[in-house]
């Protein structure tokens with residue numbers, strides 16, 4: 447007597463094993479996609495909590511003095527040339543270390559950040575300047591500044607521009623709040639390692655200069671700085687009078 451293994455009626459043996467194979471492949475793909483999405487969500491969380499809207503213990507520790515950012519603070523401070531008469535605006539002030547350095551030039555300052563925890567840190571760091579009325583901190587989005595027209599003589603934003611989803615609106619707001627001839631310095635990244643790069647707005651030198659030009663700035667100058675020239679430091683001015691630029695502008699790009 448011969449004995450045969452039964453198989454589902456109407457289905458040839460090859461079809462059964464190929465269905466099993468496809469189910470296994472499907473499961474493997476789902477697991478890979480799941481792992482990929484988990485990796486992506488994890489990267490998003492780290493970048494959000496540490497950089498985009500810093501919060502939590504690690505962020506508070508990092509921004510207490512923001513050591514890795516101090517070269518950028520120094521370069522920006524040198525570029526903006528603050529003095530005792532200046533009224534500075536900082537956009538995305540983080541833990542307030544740059545503000546402390548800027549205030550030591552004798553200027554007064556106002557700053558915005560959308561992270562409550564960073565504002566608390568900056569407030570502790572600069573408590574005497576706040577008490578003496580030389581510094582105000584505001585919780586606000588960079589694209590809607592809570593200040594009147596022409597309030598500032600200088601503006602700076604460091605390691606924050608790459609997070610602004612609407613750079614045109616931010617540059618227009620800074621322009622509005624600057625007095626005639628007010629200057630702006632932006633320190634931002636031209637390149638970044640993955641997975642950071644995919645989550646930032648990175649611009650070529652030309653694109654960055656064009657953004658400032660379109661927002662009405664003049665005397666635009668850009669130089670590369672930082673490790674492997676990965677950062678951009680761009681400076682510009684609001685025209686002395688509304689008509690003075692007359693559609694013309696001067697701009698230059700310098701290598702590190």
Ligand SMILES: C[S@@+](CC[C@H](N)C(=O)[O-])C[C@H]1O[C@@H](n2cnc3c(N)ncnc32)[C@H](O)[C@@H]1O
Pocket residue numbers: 496497498499500509512515537538539540541558559560561564586587588589603604605606609610
């Ligand atoms: C990478 S941190 C840099 C902080 C500080 N400038 C420094 O270099 O250490 C970016 C800062 O910009 C703030 N920021 C990002 N997007 C913002 C927005 N749309 N409006 C206001 N603040 C923003 C974040 O909350 C954070 O404090």
